[in-house]
Amino acid sequence: MKNFKYNKKRLSVGLVALSILVVVSCFNINKNIEIKGETFKTKLLFKENFDKGLDNWQVEQMPEGTVEVKNSKLEINDVSGCTVWLKQKFEGPIVIEYDVFVIQDGGANDRVSDLNCFWMANDPENPTNLFANSDKRGGKFSNYDSLKLYYMGLGGNHNKTTRFRRYVGNGERPLLPEHDLSDSKFMLEPNKTYHIKIIANHGIVQYYRDNQLVSDFVDANPYTSGYFGFRTVKNHMTADNFRVYQLISE
Numbered sequence: 001m002k003n004f005k006y007n008k009k010r011l012s013v014g015l016v017a018l019s020i021l022v023v024v025s026c027f028n029i030n031k032n033i034e035i036k037g038e039t040f041k042t043k044l045l046f047k048e049n050f051d052k053g054l055d056n057w058q059v060e061q062m063p064e065g066t067v068e069v070k071n072s073k074l075e076i077n078d079v080s081g082c083t084v085w086l087k088q089k090f091e092g093p094i095v096i097e098y099d100v101f102v103i104q105d106g107g108a109n110d111r112v113s114d115l116n117c118f119w120m121a122n123d124p125e126n127p128t129n130l131f132a133n134s135d136k137r138g139g140k141f142s143n144y145d146s147l148k149l150y151y152m153g154l155g156g157n158h159n160k161t162t163r164f165r166r167y168v169g170n171g172e173r174p175l176l177p178e179h180d181l182s183d184s185k186f187m188l189e190p191n192k193t194y195h196i197k198i199i200a201n202h203g204i205v206q207y208y209r210d211n212q213l214v215s216d217f218v219d220a221n222p223y224t225s226g227y228f229g230f231r232t233v234k235n236h237m238t239a240d241n242f243r244v245y246q247l248i249s250e
Contacts, residue, residue, distance in 0.1 A: 033095060033247070035201055042095060042245035046088060050074050050240060058085040058131055061139040065109075073238040076230065077109050081139040083118065084230040085130070086242075091225040092120070093201040093247035102155075103236040104190030110236045112190045113159045120200055120226035121149035124169045130227050141233060145171045148223060150200070151231070152207050152215060155188035162186040164207065164215035166223075179215055186214060200224075201247055 030042050048056060051072045059067045062080035069075070076082055096119060104110045125146065126132035137143040148169040154162050164179040188194075197208040203222045207215040230239055 030245070032250075033199075033245075035199060035204060035206070035247075039250050040093075040201075041248040041250055043248060044243065045090065045094070045246050046086075046242075046244040048086075048242040050242075056087055058087055058134060059083075060085070060134055060137050065139070070238075073240045074230070075236075075238045076232055077107070077236045078139075078232055079109060079234060081141050081233045082231070083137070083139055083144070085121075085134075086228045087131075089130075089225060089227055090244055092222075093199075093224075095245040095247060096198040096200075096228055096243070097196065097245070098242040099193055099195050099240045101193050101238045101240075102188055102190055103238065105236075107236050109234055110190075111158070111234050112155065112188050114156050114232045114235050115154040115188055115194070115237065116152060116156065116231035116233075117196075117198070118144070118147075118149045118151055118227075118229040118231055119198055120223035121147050121229060122169075122223070122226045123147055141231075145173060149226060150205055150223065152198075154186075154209065154214070159187050162214060164217060166205075166217070166219065179217070181214070185212075199247075 030044060033040050033042055049072060050069045053069050061067060061078065061082040065078040065080065065082050067076050067082065067084055074084065076084065100115055102112050102115055104112055121130060123130050123133060145167065146169065147167055149167045151165045151167060156163060160182065162181040163175060165173045165175055167173050194209050199206040202224065203219045205217040205219055205222065206213060
């Protein structure tokens with residue numbers, strides 16, 4: 001009888017381990033994705049579970065804010081402006097995915113606003129080194145106007161606007177009417193996990209939140225390589241399960 005109980009316990013442990021392995025394998029498996037009626041295969045290029053510190057990330061932040069890895073998540077607690085860049089540069093076509101959570105728990109910076117990001121970013125002044133002016137930028141939002149990049153400001157201006165912009169590298173940040181959203185369905189809810197998906201497929205630039213297409217832009221002169229950065233201001237948030245996939249046309 002003891003042997004039976006022992007074997008049953010071993011079987012139970014084995015099944016749990018197998019289940020974990022299946023979940024992990026499914027999470028990392030290359031998947032198919034459809035973009036405007038065309039199906040693409042994907043190849044995983046990069047993953048970050050935030051269990052090894054901030055070695056892969058470059059922090060640019062105004063004074064008094066903090067960026068740390070806590071409970072295997074990137075946690076930003078910001079006062080006046082912050083960008084957390086992934087140090088690795090990617091060349092498109094790519095898909096970027098991650099989970100984010102805006103914290104509202106009575107903290108000084110627990111403001112439900114500005115779940116923002118940059119992607120395909122480059123510095124025209126330093127085309128081979130985005131981080132040459134890292135200290136100069138220092139997290140201040142206006143200091144990024146000189147970059148070439150795509151930007152999404154989700155729930156900005158105290159959670160009243162959601163805006164997509166294409167920075168052109170000379171201080172201009174054009175805003176098309178269709179990318180200036182104020183409907184409540186495009187704003188943020190506190191203490192809710194959102195899954196973000198960003199597509200940069202040559203001239204097709206899309207931003208999804210929980211499978212909701214927030215921005216759909218066709219760029220006649222697309223940015224096809226560059227860096228990704230989490231961006232926020234006076235916000236307390238976490239990020240996790242960061243992935244970058246290469247798109248492969250079938």
